[in-house]
Amino acid sequence: MLGTSVPELVFIRVCVFLLQYSIPLCVITIALLRVAFAQNCGVPLILTKVFAGLLVLDLSYAVLLYRPFKSRLRASANHPQSLTLEERSELFERCLASISDPERYLQLWFLGAGPQEIKRENVKDFILWAFFDRKSVEKTVEGDVESCEDELESYVVQTEEMLGRPLPPGRGTAVPLRLTFDVVDTRYRSVVWYAIVSLVDGATHCMLLWHGFQLRVPSWRTALGVFPWRPELLIRSVPGYKQVWKDKSPSDKLSYWYRPHISKTTLPVVFIHGIGIGLYPYTTLLAEIPKETGVIALEILWISMRLYAKPLTRDDFLHQVRLIVSYHGWDRFVLVSHSYGSVLTTHILRSPMLARKVSSVVLVDPVSICLHLPDVAYNFTRRPPHHANEWMLWYFASMDPGTALSLGRHFFWKENLIWKEELVALPSDAEMVVRKIEAAGERSETRNRGVTASSERQDNRRNVAIVLSGRDLIVNTMSVARYLLCEGDLGSSMHHEDEAAHHFTRGSMTRNCVTKDGIELLWFPKLDHSQVFDTATDRSQVIAIIERYCSSR
Incomplete structure (x- = not known):
């Protein structure tokens, strides 16, 4: 960056x-x-x-x-199944309780519009998108129009109570950010850029091969559905007869890099990267994980500056991950993810079949925590660029056609958001939540969207570490840190907890602590998004956490 x-x-x-x-x-x-x-x-x-x-x-x-x-990009998004009234109400109340600055929250979701222009009908438009996945009450699918209007009105009243003032009646000029409804914007880029992407991809291949990784690729049909094509896949070996891949991927839709797990005393690692140029920024991190520790580094190509046939749905992604970890016989592993990878981590932790395999979680620059706040959506998709880092993010990530399609038509915040209780919840707790949902008539294994996995067993939780950067240009890390450090939700935090969060995040020294929920928090005050991987000093602190969690069998 x-x-x-x-x-x-x-x-x-x-x-x-x-x-x-x-x-x-x-x-x-x-x-x-x-x-x-x-x-x-x-x-x-x-x-x-x-x-x-x-x-x-x-x-x-x-x-x-x-x-x-x-x-x-002009096609409509295929939204997940709508929440029930009870689920919507619970999620809405939980989101409101986790907002520390209501006025800023509302204004940023309305792209900086003035309070006088954000009126009741405008707020209803936003709530219809955010919680109903609809543009109007008439298009809701459950219940009659009158009951939906009553429910919508109750949410507006709760919003007014949160603001401490009534919203002006009628409709103003303010336009809400509705990610999956709005026009998906993108910018042209020369074929020269894709040639550069291919060169970087080739360099990534060489570095990972050098460090003992093997490439597992899916079917040729899947590989050819990605542009730019990968010429290194056209050959089966490189000089020295070192194989480019040992075997075809057990998944027919996901490629990944694999290093065998040798250690008898530690757990292997599954790594999920963020939006960018693939695994290239993480090659040093992956190489610095102890050689005896096995690694599966998934390639999420639809967010890797490529034109991809179609991003995987949540359920399809989970199915492919299950195939991969089962193929290698990994019953337990440490899950490490960066940025957008935290969204896929959310899906894994809500899947009963995969959650029980996750011993520990390390989230670096996560975007899925406090995702109901407008910062991630606004900063990534709507903020006009001014500084160099913002221009880099805007053109090479936000305006990338593949990334824009993934975010504008395949990113559903309700199924991507995760609460801190869910991160540390035991597998038995996750299964308990799923049983409750299935008892209510839900059949999907990942139906739990925004439902809190309340942990009854406090003595044996999952290890969780979260790495935040103080100058993150995407995530409002101050709000995320306050949410993690406070007891309960942001809106209910006590004054002394806010002071403790402020003390923790101020200053220029790297800090770490363990929150009341048992989450290990590592704070880099001088770093921007992704910069923790740039220097050996910063990177070593992340590696130390991964090694410690791998040793906690």
Whole structure:
């Protein structure tokens, strides 16, 4: 992640300009080169041919791949099954209880609109999206219109009570952020960028192979459904007869890197990366995990700056993970994830068949905690970029076509949000919650969306460590830290707990503590999102936690 200096800003703005406007720039360059060549200015003809070839490649990509893929962004999201009235009510009340700044909460969900423009009908539009997955009351599927209107009105009244003031009647000019309803915005990028992605992917392959990892790939049909294609998969070996992969992936939809588990005294690791350029930023971290400890590093290609056929649904992803860990005979493992990977961690921890296998959890820069707050959605998808790090995030992540599709049409906050009680809940507790849900008539194994897994056995909880960065440009880490440090929810925290959270997060020194819920919290005050992996000093603290959890069988 870049910083905020002026040279970095100039650099990233130039890169964005060249990649976004590559086609007109090629046309202009070819025209200038032809003029210079005609006037015998000593310009070699080969330059004209190079830019002409680049123009042909860019136009071919734009017509054959980019435009058809972009048409998918206009499709409607296929929302999960709606919550019941009881589930909605419980989730709504829990969310309200975990809001420390109601005015900021409302304004940011309405993209910074003034309070006078956020009126009752505007708030109803937001609540309909957030809790009903609907655009209007008439389109709700359960109950009659009158009962839905009554329920909606009760939520508006509770919102007014939270604000401590009545909302103006009628409809104002404010427009809410409704991620799965809004138009999905994206920006063009030259085929040169995808060539860079391929080069980085090749470098990732070489580094992981060097450190003893094996690539497990799914079917060829799945591999060919990803652009840019991976030329290293076209060969079965590299010099020295070192195999690129030992075996085909047991999953037909997920590729992953695998290092065998040798140790008899420690647990293996399952790693899930975040949005970015794949596993490249994590290669050093993975290599520094002790050699005797087995590792499965999943490749989540639909958020890896690629054009992917279709992001996996929650249930399909869980099925593929079960196939992989069962194939290798891993009954228990330590789950480590970064950023968006925490969303997939939520799904795993709510799956009875997988949750019981998770001995410990390490979340680095998690986005799934306090996901009901607007910061993650706003900062990633709506914030106008100003600094270099914001421009980098905006163009290379937020406006990436594959990532934009995943977030705009396949990201459902209610099933991605996780509460701190769920993180530490024992497998038996998770099964208890599922039994309650199944008794209510739910058949899906991951139906528990926003329902708290209340732990009755306090003496033997799952190990959980959360790593936060004080200057995170995506996550409101101060609010997340306060939520983790307080007893209960944010809205009910005592003054002395707020003071303790403030004391913990202030200053320039790295701090760590154990919260009242038994969660180990590691705070890096000077780091931005993802920067904890950049230096050996910071990275070693994360490695130390992973090693300790692997040793806690």
